[in-house]
Amino acid sequence: MSNLEKYDAVIIGAGNGGLTAAATLARGGAKTLLLERHNIPGGCATSFVRGDFEFEVALHQLSGLGTEKNPFIMRKIFNELGVMDKVEFVEEHHLYRMTIKDEFDITLPASWKGIREVLIENFPDEEQGIKDYMLLCERVVLESFMGFKAALKMNSEDMLMKNSKHYAEYGLRSAKSVLDKHFSDEQLKTLLAAYWCYLGQAPRNINFVDLAMMLYAYGVFKPWHIEGGSQALSNALLESFLEAGGEVQFNAAVDQIITDKSGDKPKVIAICTEHGDVYETEQVISNASSVVTFVDLLDTDELPEGISQDFKSREIGTSAFCLYIGLDCPPETLGIKNASTFMGTTMDEDLMVETMATLNPPVATMLTCYNVDDPSFAPPGKSQVSLLCLQYGKVWDDVPVEDYADTKYAFAEHLIEQAEEFFPGFRSHIEEIEVATPLTMQRYLNTPGGSIYGFIQNPEDGEIHRPRYDQVEGLHMAGCWQGMGGFQPTYMVGQSTAKAVLKKLKAQRLAEQDQTQTQDVKEPANV
Amino acid sequence: MSNQYITNKEQLLSNLVGYVESRELIAEREKIGSDFSEDKGKNTAEIAKLHPKRLNLEVTEIFQETPSTKTFRVRSARGALPPFQAGQYINLFVNIDGVETARPYAISSCPTHRDYYDLTVKIVKGGFVTNYLLNDVEVGQTFSATSPIGTFYYNPIIHGKKLVFLAGGSGGAPARAMIESVLSRGVDADFYLVYGNSFAEDVIFQDTFRALAQKHENFHVMEVISRPEEGYEGLTGYLTGELINEAVSGVDEVMFYVCGPTPFNDFCKSELKALSVADKRIRIECNGPPKNPSSIQNWPTEVSEEEMVTVKVRGKGEFKAQVGEPLLNSLERNGYFVENACRSGECSLCRVKLVEGEVFNPPEAKLRKSDETFGWVHSCVAFPTSDIEILY
Structure with missing residues (x-):
């Protein structure tokens, strides 16, 4: 082991949370080191080159940006992070097309008014329910940001019931129960619940506010993607970090978070990399999974009690099986008319969820x-x-390693068959294909079970029930393991975590200055 | 104080419909759940089953295949080696006279053999590492290596039922692995090997290929010698379009795998293009950095390959390097380690950021668009055409 430099803060992992944390810290004047186990920044927000194609790995629809005329929070955050002039955002014009075999095939536009019109046109008998539901979505979402936050801050029951009554009444109910309350048509319910895919849990197991948030955010503030893929934004964030004097090391996994255990709670003093390099620091922001951070990296003999307690009520969330496909034709040749299509052969939510835990088609x-x-x-x-x-x-736990390749190709065939059904001729146009299984996700994200959204997000796993970990002094989490998964939430949590660390560093600096000044005064007396 | 606050907050939140039920659920799950502490090391172990970062290998047997080629059979003290897809390679780390470097070698054995990998190495004129391997390495020597990697393999989803491998010289190594793998798994496909060599005595795995062709109706081998001795009775010349057309009918349904020295690959590609074979039906294995980068289009004509430039590595030091030498090689010769695997511009493990100066990126450099924008280059195929500063 060699003892190297000291840093104000060290970031473990250059995923979305790690990158926004790193850029925020460096731009805030902190001496920051970013360590990444892979050769490239981004984590999920990355790309790879095969043949003629550079494949986007994970970003499907970026939320929270808003238009120039009607900007939303991510525009402000990306400005603060210094990346708005480094990337081009591309507006998408549809929320999604959803097509269920023998049931329906409907495309929702990226406009709040437009969504309402399309829904009423397709489900005229449900007109009143549609209007009520969309109004409720809007109210619950806005209240969750404003009225509820204010009430929480003031600790006021009056404010809660007055300014966020819809949120109080519906926000934490299951999305399914609110859909059931408004609609009788199963097709309509299935159509409106499509975004459950981005949360990884069935509509009966997600909070209504989370589903409402997505419909509202994408509907009002549009879905976006990034020119050059999410890798371009990852690279831009890194550039912003480097410009501000940050230091980065790739191919440098962290092996251990070293703590001082003499006090009431462990206190971060250094980290050690896989190469045996030790960097002193009192502030670590981990973009690794909670499980890896506390079970594998933290040097305490046992898990801190609060962590252990939290983990006991947690389960590892879903991963994904993903085909990255280069087609030898433009989208219109296959009748692909919008960016996002949800396809299925059933509206049975239980069957969808059960199938996720199998190798069945x-x-x-x-x-x-x-x-x-x-x-x-x-x-x-x-x-x-x-x-x-x-x-x-876990589906892959029982697949012997020597059967891995054959099994993944066989499963890939199921997906292609489904695409072929909705886009006839699909298979014959495939020029490049790369297959990623949950084990691929695990390899590149280093998450248990290859989880892509962190712990399972049951209603009881929402942020409201899960206070931020403070059991280890100087160790902070920034990723999807203590909140929602996806791009916007992880970008945001990285920035907010880093802001909190900057505040601490500033307070520390002031305290140290005070001390030095006091000493300065004392010294002449001693002489 | 803080307890008081929490009680109040809980009280406040209990007004939210569903809140209390969730708290109760959490309390219940806490009683029966695990805190994952028994999973320490599990993630790393699971990843290492398929993709360990490093393999520690020992040479247990050496076979003289031809006068110019040896096969090194390597094993791990840990037993079974990671599975791979036939056609993939490992990157072998070597220390030659104090220089730490590495070279990728295709695995020539079939993936069904998990207890060893065969690495088949043919002499390369002036080859720094091949000369060392062929002349100095004996049984018992140990190496560190990457786990198998690479995108040159049979893909059952899109490669179809007629597979043609155009191999040149050492290209026989991945060809053997791929052919044995396809045949042993009973894949429903016809496989043709057209194998070009300069000299008749240099045909690697000649007996193996001939025996396989005898045994399997769906495998056909054709040997082609470009510099035959007098009296040679087999096919002679190059792997021309005409010859390929004769060997295989219906080339528009074929998936072609091309692997050999770079001039061989280039020749095969142009012949296949002349036969109107679509790009997507030609898979060419990458094969190291270009030997004469200054002959490539867009090379800055005012710079010669022999010139010397200064390479500064931010925070670490600086050294003099020759323009015509790939940056990765000069870094290694000056004691700087950069992770790497394909050394041909493809895998991107050796990515470094160009902070100052200019490098030449040949077409081999499969850069991501945004890497280009922000100055990241693949050092294994980057040529410094001015004084540069990099960071990594």
Whole structure:
């Protein structure tokens, strides 16, 4: 082991949370070191090159940006992070198309008014329910940001019931129960619940506010993607970090978080990398999973009690099986008219969830084609799509390693068959294909079971029930393991965590200055 | 104080419909759940089953295949080696006279053999590492290596039922693995090997291929010698379009795998293009950095390969390097380690950021678009055409 430099803060992992944390710290004047086990920044927000294609790995629809005229929070955050002038955002014009075999095939536009019109046109008998539901979505979402937060801050029951009564009444109910309350048509309910895929849990197991949030955020503030893929934004965040004087090491996994255990609670003093390099620091922000951070990296003999207690009521969330496909034709050749398509053979929610825990043919898949809104995503005349289903990593526990390749190709065939059904001719246009299983996700994300959204997000796993960990002095989490998964939440949590650390560092500096000044005064007396 | 607050907060939140039920659920789950502490090391172990970061290998047997080629059979003291897809390679780390470097070698044995990998190495004129391996390495020597990696393999989803491998010289190594794998798994496909060599005595795995062709109706081998001795009775010349067309009918349904020295690969590609074979039906294995980068289009004509430039590594030091030498090689010769595997521009493990100066990126560099924007290059195929500063 060699003892090297001292840093104000060290970030473990250059995923979305790690990158926004790193950029925030460095731009805030902290001496910051970013350590990444892989050769490239981004974590999920990355790309890889095969043949003529650079495949987007994980970003399907970026939320929270808003338009220039009607900006939303991510525009402000990306400005603060210094990346708005480094990347181009591309607006998508549809929320999604959802098509269920023998049931329905409906496309929702990326407009709040437009969604309402399409829904009423397709389900005229449910007009009043549609209007009520959408109004409720809007109210619950806005209240969750404003009225509820204010009431929480003031600790006021009056304010809670007065300014966030819809949130109080419906926010934490299951999405399914609120859909059931408003609609009788199963098709309509299935259509409106499509975004459960981005949360990894069935509608009966997600909070209504989370589903409402997505419909509202994408509907009002539009879905976006990034020119050059999410890798471009990861690279831009890193650039912003480096410009501010941050230091980065790739191919440098962290092996251990070293603590001083003499006090009431362990206190971070240093970290050690896989190469045996030790860096002194009192502030570590981990973008690794909670499980890896506390079970594998933290040097205490036992898990801190509060952590252990929290973990006991947690389960590992879903991973995904994903095909990255380069097509030798433009999207329109196959009738792909919008970026995001949810496809399925059933509206049975239980069956969808059960299937995620098996190697049976998936009943719900998603196809994203970036070229619809951005032809630069593939060489002229070609296009790239990602075709995926959610799947739990444990499915692969029993597959012998020597059967791994055959098993993954066999499962990939199921997905292609489903795509073929909705987009006839699909298979014959495949030019490049790369198969990623939950084990691939595990390899690149280093998460248990290859989880892509962190712990399972049951209603009881929401942030409201899970206080931020403070059991280890100087160890902070920034990723999807203590909140929601996905791009916007992880970008945001990285920044807010780093802001809190900056505050601490500043307070520390002031305290030290005070001390030095006091000493300065004392010293002449001693002489 | 804080307890008081929490009680109040809980009280406040209990007004939210569903809140209390969730708290109760959490309390219940806490009683029966695990805190994952028994999973220490599990993630790493699970990943290492398929993709360990490093393999520790020992040479247990050496076979002289031809006068110019040896096969090194390597094993791990840990037993079974990771599975791989036939056609993939490992990157072998070597220390030659104090220089730490590495070279990728295709595994020539079939993936069904999990207890060893065969690495088949053919002499390369002036080859720094091949000369060392062929002349100095004996049984018992140990190496560190990456786990198997690479994108040159049979993909059952899209490669179809007619597979043609155009191999040149050492390209026979991945060809053997791929052919044995396809045949032993009973894949429903016709497989043709067209194998070009300069000299008749240099045909690697000649007996193996001939025996397989005898045994399997769906495998066909054709040997082609470009510099035959007098009296040689087999096919002679190069792997021309005409010859390929004769060997295999219906080339528009074929998936072609091309692996050999770079000039061989380039020749095969142009012949296949002339036969109107679509790009997507030609898979060419990458094969190291270009030997004469200054002959490539867009090379800055005012710079010669022999010139010397200064390479500064931010925070670490600086050294003099020759323009015509790949940056990764000069870094290694000056004692800087950069992770790497394919050494051909493809895998991106050796990515470094160009902070100052210019490098030449040949077409071999499969850069991500945004890497280009922000100055990240693949050092294994980057040529410094001015004084540069990098960071990694």
